[in-house]
Amino acid sequence: MADIALDRSAEVAAPPRATALERFQHHWTALALSFPALFLMVLLLIGPVVTVLIMSFTDYQLGASTVAFIGLQNYRDLFADRVFWTSLGNTLKYVAIVVPASVALGLGIALLIESGGGLRTFYRAVFFIPVMATLIAMAISWEYMLHPQFGLINLLLKAVGLAPHAWLTDPALALPTLAAIGIWQLFGFNMVLFLAGLVSIPRHLYDAAALDGAQSAWSRFWLVTWPMLGPVTMFVVIISAIRSFQVFDTVHVLTKGGPNKASEVLLYTMYSEGFEFFRSGLAAAVAVIFLVFVLTLTVIKARLIEKKVHYA
Amino acid sequence: MTAFLRHAVLLVLAAVTLLPFAWMISTSLKPRSEVFLSEIRWWPEKLHAVENYTAAFAKAPLLQFLLNGAIVTASIFVLQALIALPAAYALAKLRFHGRQTVFALVLFCILIPPQAIAVPLFLLFHHLGILDSYAALILPFIISVFGIFLMRQFFLTVPDDLIDAARMDGISELGIVWRVMLPTAIPAVTAFGIFSVVAHWNDYFWPLIALNSEPLFTPPLGVAAFRNAEAGTDYGPLMAAATIIIAPLVVAFLLAQRRFIEGIAFTGLK
Numbered sequence: 001m002a003d004i005a006l007d008r009s010a011e012v013a014a015p016p017r018a019t020a021l022e023r024f025q026h027h028w029t030a031l032a033l034s035f036p037a038l039f040l041m042v043l044l045l046i047g048p049v050v051t052v053l054i055m056s057f058t059d060y061q062l063g064a065s066t067v068a069f070i071g072l073q074n075y076r077d078l079f080a081d082r083v084f085w086t087s088l089g090n091t092l093k094y095v096a097i098v099v100p101a102s103v104a105l106g107l108g109i110a111l112l113i114e115s116g117g118g119l120r121t122f123y124r125a126v127f128f129i130p131v132m133a134t135l136i137a138m139a140i141s142w143e144y145m146l147h148p149q150f151g152l153i154n155l156l157l158k159a160v161g162l163a164p165h166a167w168l169t170d171p172a173l174a175l176p177t178l179a180a181i182g183i184w185q186l187f188g189f190n191m192v193l194f195l196a197g198l199v200s201i202p203r204h205l206y207d208a209a210a211l212d213g214a215q216s217a218w219s220r221f222w223l224v225t226w227p228m229l230g231p232v233t234m235f236v237v238i239i240s241a242i243r244s245f246q247v248f249d250t251v252h253v254l255t256k257g258g259p260n261k262a263s264e265v266l267l268y269t270m271y272s273e274g275f276e277f278f279r280s281g282l283a284a285a286v287a288v289i290f291l292v293f294v295l296t297l298t299v300i301k302a303r304l305i306e307k308k309v310h311y312a
Numbered sequence: 313m314t315a316f317l318r319h320a321v322l323l324v325l326a327a328v329t330l331l332p333f334a335w336m337i338s339t340s341l342k343p344r345s346e347v348f349l350s351e352i353r354w355w356p357e358k359l360h361a362v363e364n365y366t367a368a369f370a371k372a373p374l375l376q377f378l379l380n381g382a383i384v385t386a387s388i389f390v391l392q393a394l395i396a397l398p399a400a401y402a403l404a405k406l407r408f409h410g411r412q413t414v415f416a417l418v419l420f421c422i423l424i425p426p427q428a429i430a431v432p433l434f435l436l437f438h439h440l441g442i443l444d445s446y447a448a449l450i451l452p453f454i455i456s457v458f459g460i461f462l463m464r465q466f467f468l469t470v471p472d473d474l475i476d477a478a479r480m481d482g483i484s485e486l487g488i489v490w491r492v493m494l495p496t497a498i499p500a501v502t503a504f505g506i507f508s509v510v511a512h513w514n515d516y517f518w519p520l521i522a523l524n525s526e527p528l529f530t531p532p533l534g535v536a537a538f539r540n541a542e543a544g545t546d547y548g549p550l551m552a553a554a555t556i557i558i559a560p561l562v563v564a565f566l567l568a569q570r571r572f573i574e575g576i577a578f579t580g581l582k
Contacts (some may be wrong), residue, residue, distance in 0.1 A: 006574070011503070026406070026407075026408070027408045027409065027477065029485045030402045030406035030407070030408035030411070030485075031402075031408055031410070033398040033399060033401060033402040033406070033485060033486065033489070034398065034402040034403065034414055034564060036395050036399070037395050037396060037399035037455060037460060038399070038414055040395060040454060040455035041417060041418070041421055041455055041457060044433070044451070044452055044454075044455050045421045045429065045455065045457065046417065046420075046421065047432070048429035048432040048433050048436070049424055049429055051429075051430070051432035051435075052428060052429055052431060052432050055431065055432065062435065062438070070545055073451070109322070109325060112318055112321060112322055113322065115314075115318060116315070116318075117315045117318055117319065119319070119322075121569070123322050124569075124573070125327060125565075125566065125569045126326045126329060126330060127325075127326065127329055128565070128569070128572075128573060129330070129333070129562060129565065130329060130330070130332075131576065132510060132561055132562060132565045132572065132576070133558045133561065133562055134334070134513065134514045134531060134532055134535070134557055134558050135516070135532075135552040136514075136516050136532035136533075136535055136536050137516060137531075137532070137535045137555075137557045137558045138332055138333075138336075138503075138554075138558070140536070140550065140551075140554050141333070141335065141336035141551065141554055142332055142336070142540045143539075144336075144339065144550075144551065145332060145335055146545050149348075149350070150347065150348050150349065150350070152331070152352065153338070154334050155350070155351065155352045157506045158354070159352065165408040184329065184332075188329075189576075192573055192577040193577060196555070196577075230371070242425075246425065246427060248516075248517055249516045249517070249532075250517070252520070253536055253539070267427055267517075270430075270431075270515075271520075271521075274430070274431045274434070275434070275521050280431055280435065283431050284431050284432075287427070287429070287430070287431055288428075289427045290425070290427065290428055291424075291425065291428040294425045294428070295423055298422075298423045299423070302423075302538055305470070
């Protein structure tokens with residue numbers, strides 16, 4: 001170690017010039033180290049994004065012998081199709097239900113867990129389990145719980161004298177039911193982010209608020225916690241929106257977009273156009289629209305991260 | 313009083329959260345006669361656990377599904393690390409022309425949701441003739457731009473002296489990645505590994521598109537196929553199968569929850 005320190009000080013005193021050859025080698029080593037990643041990035045990410053964009057302007061169908069540029073025809077077809085608007089509308093509705101509910105539930109539970117008392121680790125683990133557990137397997141469990149005759153939910157409703165429902169086959173209920181499963185799966189993730197945000201609020205702010213007369217937990221929340229959590233909350237909202245925009249698994253297993261397109265969502269439309277009807281061009285156009293929504297949200301998220309660095 | 317109220321509210325919420333798990337396990341213990349009941353029964357009068365779990369294993373190759381899941385997730389993670397770590401090292405510690413461009417591409421690629429490029433990837437794999445294989449499940453994910461970004465951020469904090477010392481000992485640049493950088497980055501690599509394994513173990517969208525043959529099914533596809541074959545007839549073995557499919561990750565989570573939460577929640581958003 002001492003040798004190295006000595007060597008370094010000698011280096012500082014008279015920095016040895018790297019020869020042109022050394023610099024050349026250094027340069028190529030760096031390129032060689034990043035080349036596999038760069039190559040695969042182009043092949044598996046950038047290439048496909050460019051392709052999906054180009055493909056959305058063609059009439060490409062898997063197995064067809066010819067392919068032609070048809071300009072904006074796919075988009076025109078989509079915008080003239082009632083199913084597409086239902087699909088987009090359902091996706092936005094799903095996001096509009098899942099985001100506020102999972103954020104509010106995540107925040108409320110995080111506040112309760114942090115407000116003192118024991119069992120913190122226990123509660124945190126319990127609420128996080130749905131985030132981890134394979135959603136497809138849990139969707140199947142939900143399906144049985146929602147069974148019109150023998151499902152636990154309807155049995156519970158009947159036990160307290162309420163009317164049972166056909167949760168997944170009633171057009172008015174299918175999407176909200178899927179959203180409820182989405183909330184169940186997501187709020188634990190949000191809770192963990194809020195818990196981290198709460199821990200980073202300096203204690204002395206609460207002491208100062210108490211000195212200023214904020215005696216109740218309620219006023220301390222509005223005076224200190226809420227403003228300090230502002231950036232975290234925005235962040236959680238965007239992340240939840242990105243995640244719920246990608247809803248697919250529960251739709252595919254539980255409703256297939258039905259009944260009568262009542263739970264058709266964007267990714268499901270893309271999946272059935274692309275992989276059931278093999279209308280690749282049209283599926284690509286849906287993918288581009290999906291991409292625009294998610295990219296917008298992700299760019300907002302990136303902006304927020306820059307801001308957060310500023311706060312910290 | 314407030315402490316009591318806090319526990320009361322949290323315990324009720326916890327019970328509701330665990331309801332689907334409890335009902336799933338309870339059903340997996342019931343004989344068919346007790347599955348279709350018009351009353352709530354948590355514990356069966358006649359325990360049918362052995363029969364249901366045996367039936368689950370007999371009706372579908374569940375062990376094969378779990379093995380497929382293990383092979384696919386492990387291969388993805390190992391290849392991601394092999395490809396991402398050298399690139400992350402170069403981006404963090406070496407100066408070369410084009411470094412800014414490569415890093416900008418990484419940042420751009422982070423924005424791409426995997427579902428959006430499923431159609432072209434499917435067509436690419438179709439033309440390469442590799443659909444319906446392990447390769448089809450693994451290849452799209454061996455490049456983790458997010459992994460590169462995460463490891464680069466970590467490597468930036470490793471002191472240059474450590475690298476200079478290794479160079480003076482005659483270790484090659486690639487050797488530095490594996491023998492100097494990797495050991496310092498074990499916590500970050502572990503967090504990323506948990507994130508990667510959980511994401512790909514649970515992934516349903518891509519395997520659904522890429523696979524046809526049941527022997528290759530990953531756990532989510534396998535349990536969905538089981539349910540399509542059994543739908544509405546016998547919930548006991550189906551719930552037993554679902555329990556088996558979620559067990560590995562849930563047990564691992566309960567054993568190392570802090571690491572899992574760090575891996576999934578905090579790795580997932582940087």
